[in-house]
Amino acid sequence: MDINKHNFSVLAGINNEESSFESFDAQRNGLINVDLPSLSGATGNQATDDSYGEWSVLGYFGRFNYNFDEKYFLEVSGRYDGSSRFPDGNRFGFFPSFSAGWHLGRESFMESLDFLSSLKLRGSWGEIGNQNTSSLYPAVPGLGITDYGGTQTVNWLNEDTGTRYSTLQLPNLVSSAFTWETVQTLNLGVDAAFFKSRLSTSFDWFKRKTLDMLAPGAELPAILGASAPLENVADLESSGWELALTWNDKIGDFKYSIGATLYDYQSKITKFDNPAGLLSQYYVGRKLGEIWGYTTDGYYTIDDFEPGTLNEDPSSPNYLTGGTLKEGIPHWEGRNQNPGDIKYVDLDGDGIITDGNNTLENPGDRKIIGNSTRRYQYGFFGNFSYKNFDFSFLANGVGKRDIYLNNRVRFPYLDEFSVVYKSQLDYWTPDNQDAFFPRNYPLGGVNYGISRTTQTKYMLNGAYLRIKNLTLGYSIPETILKKNKIDKLRIYIAGENLFSFNDYPDGINTELATQGSGGIYPYLRSYSVGLNLTF
């Protein structure tokens, strides 16, 4: 609707989704004839199973847009959403949002700035609802039925049938008062283009609050025998920014565009019921990804032990063990240290390295030594063409990240099932006391485990740069093609995952969220040659 320079539009709607599924399966092993599979044509035990589930959502929404003269923009919208996952009385939530924009570049007073092609300021505030539960019926304290075909958790045998018994699982405690999580986002941004739109830029800053997150209502003593019910008790706040730059130009036959993006955010807990400050749980002020660990103070050396107490017979399997530490040298609680074990800094000064009672107030000798959040994520791209040749590249990476890996790829010989990789040969021995990796023991035992615990020395720099793609192409000149009734023919060679610059042990995929045991599928580096043909 246009009235003079006032433009309006209004939208309203309803959405209504219902999902239900049923599954049924029957299985019988021991086919008599594998070419004629049927349940009756088999001889083994029969097993059947089924499952059912339903969920529905119902939402009403409306939106109002207004702009004046394509310069001033305003949008107001709202949703009223309901979900079957929440208990009666708490099913619906209302989520409004507002946004406004100002095309500053269209103002007459900006026209004198001829290097500026366009300039727009944006701002928005809005809420959306989040059903953060994977369970279809989180409000119903159900006793799930387990059977052998399902979870294999029933460790009791029915000897009459030779199968495991079906039984019922302990129901979870549920709260009758839980409802939607609200994700509230404040976003401010500016888009600008310069030099006849050759350079376009945009910058956004955001603050996102996840309010009323579903989490265990409080950490409760274990004598409850169940986890505390999920309630809307936690708040999380993230803030960050994003910058994007692109440059397009052409110099004679040489056309190119290059661009870069840079993105960063951090999150922290702003509300959580954990008065005891247990580190095994969220606490107010906890930054997501923070890594608690010990501070490394090098190896125990022979000089740390009372003279004459260490076994000094090089032929003995107990060579350089059994010593008594000198006064004032800390040791791990409950351990007899040996030269070559990692020595930690006794932060709390009690002479013993411990994790205290694992609370904020008493974390023992640990402190925050890093953060595994991917900071300063960036990307570059470029497309270049000269006459019939074209070339492009794509790269991305992370500017800052800490990773602690305690797996077979990182440390040599964790147990009898692991090996020592070539990159791990620099480990402590009486003849190599200056080594990178600590002293190991038979079967990776004794103090090797505590020498590998999360600490500053073995923290990895998780920053990386990957060249994801390089492509070089050549298009056959059209004059040649026309004769053969071909519109376009381009041949190219491309490489994927060609280079990666990082400090990781070989074979670790830099983009995986967790690195697991190290036994993961590595990147495939691939090369391809191809042609694009258009008739």
Next chain:
Amino acid sequence: MKNIYKIMAVLLLLVFSSCSESFLEKLPKDQLTVSTTFTTNANFETYAWSLYANILPGYWDFAPILREMGSDLMVNNAGTVGHELLWQRKTVPSSSGLWNNSYVNIRRANLMLDNIENSQLTDSEKDHWRGVGLFFRAYVYVELIANYGEVPWVDRALTEADEELFGPKTPRDQLAQNILNDLTEAESLISPSGNGDNTVNTDVVRALISRFGLYEGTWRKYHGLGGEATYLQASVDAGAKLIAAHPELHPNYDEVFNSESLQGVQGVLLYKAYEFGILNGRWSHYNRSSIGHRDLTKKAVDQYLCLDGQTIHTSPLFDGEQDAYDEFRNRDHRLYFNTPPPFRVDTGGRNQLTWEYDSDPKSREYIDLMATLSDDEHKTLPTINWRGLVVRTSPHFRKFNEGHGFNVTYTGYAFYKFSNKISRLQNRDSHDAPTFRMGEVFLNYAEAMYELGQFTQEVADKTINKLRARGAVAPLDLANIPNDPTRDADVAPELWEIRRERGIEFLAEGLGRVFDIKRWKKLVEYGDDEKLGRWVKNADYGNNLPIQGGASEGYVSPWGVPPGVPEHYYLEPIPSDQIVLNPELTQNSGWE
């Protein structure tokens, strides 16, 4: 503009339409709720299998056997340091699976107990399921009291708002009394035949009373708490009824632990059944691999009597300990089922499935003997590794393995009570695990009777001598007890023989040897004994074995002399997270 009003009107209508709430009303179709679960007898039975599955031990979890490494009779030979209990390496854990899981299981039992009254059960069914619930709850509390001494008593399914969550520990007197009261009530309520074969019934409840009564009674006596008579008497009463009903044992000791099925096996009151590929155990497989198996100490082996009922120190049948073949001759047959007797076979130096007799006829003495005492699914010699490769010799040392690293030992005495040759696949054992058996009841009864001053020849004949007969050992004659020079000075000869029998018959079962030592208040006394292996001449083993005192011949000593066990190690530390969450919960003394 009018359109807007129309749209708004439709919207408002929908918002307030009554259909929306019912559209969003979805209830699960494949799970039950508390009110639909606890209705019929069949439902109670279905629910109760989770108690069996989650609470009773079997041949998968290693915790019960690993715990024994802190005792005087066993050594972990895959380890690289001595046991934490003996080497002052125990620390307060920040959280504990034992603590947490115990209370989950208590909740499991309580939920059933709370919902019996309003169910559709008949009165006799109500009695039975109450008995079952009380039994399982008591079973968990017995483990808790043995570990922690005092824990909070919870006898209903708590909610997150209950103040009891933040209460103190229940004093031991009260806790023990509650357990005994529950078991006594369960004994009177539960159906004598359970709910079918191999289920908890009156006999099984009595077996737990027998176990707990002896545990609590002797703990109280030796730790000076007083009030032991009630518990010892409860143990004796339950034991007497069981012995009257089940006076005889299955004749083959080894088959109690290594049978494909324990169904109908005499003297087995309850067992955990395994079935190949459906529900598997792994103790036998681990026992026959390069890790995960354990050794007996020399002290454990020395306690086995000679066939004449005399100790190795007093029997003319004992041929000496320096030669392994001599050492094993004329001994209690249970020794041959709990550790492999000496042998050597010829495989041409290869790891293979077949073997020939060694050229030295001496090497086959026990191969021939075991062929008469056992069969090829159990304990014939040579022993094999997990997939059937022949072990060439016993004793077989980790530090001198003659080119085959499986089934190795530190002490020379592999513990192979739960080992058999039925399955030759990883983690695919199918032999059943006894959870309550009359062998234990005999031991409990004899000991409780002694502690009550009522141990007589007649009692010995009904108990200890039945067990000895299975090992072909002459009966215990109270008028003529052998004078064992290794007997503790403060333990009377009769009691010494009862405890000896327990160490032979019942190692790594029930609550376990560590808890026996603790209730006898012997932890500190036994704890600084050097754990030894067999006598060796080190030159025979490439001078690779650690010998006591660094000598060139003598007893193998895997870890040397331990530093001694602190007094407060009698009880486990309460996990620190629980104390942080509930300051009313006080730490056990010495662990603060």
